[in-house]
Amino acid sequence: MRQPRGWIALAWLVLSGDADAHDWYTGKKDPVMQSDCCGNKDCHPIDPREVKETKDGYYVRSPRPAYMNEPQEPEWFIPRERAQASPDDRYHLCEHLMTFYRTIIPHMKFEAYQRYRWRCFFVPKGTSSIEKGR
Template sequence: MCLAAATGANAHDWYENKVDPVTKFKCCGGYDCRPIPQSSVQSRVDGGYVYLPDDFNIPRDRVQESPDDQY
């Protein structure tokens, strides 16, 4: 899963061609990778994250940094 925060009509363009670092499959823009609000993310001690609305753990090896330093 890719974490990103975005604004504007083309703000999601940066992740449309991303590849999952574990599965090596291309992210499906808006499904596998999508912007999420900072208030929905909590950092874990091991470098991963928790997506709070679903209590979904995102391991560090699945995280891809956002070019705007958001989620």
């Protein structure tokens, strides 16, 4: 009898810990577009080696192929004014999967395809574009 309770307790701890890790993204909005950053686990930390800062913004290597079943875009450009300060001094990216449609000529049928798009981007407070208090 004790074994099922132990598994339930372990599952509860794992799931509640995951919710806390996701919690600080909740309620955040893109500073320019004013769209919500987070859907359901859309945000995650990324390796700083995947980010290149320029005077105009950031080039972020896409963590996965942008198109499903198509070649990966090498990187996304994120304008400086859309970057926000992260509370843990790490880079974070919020992305979501969108569905698009294209026409197949000559049949004039539509084919659906999916593509990842970035939604919000968080940078360490020590980066040149983010003031310490923001």
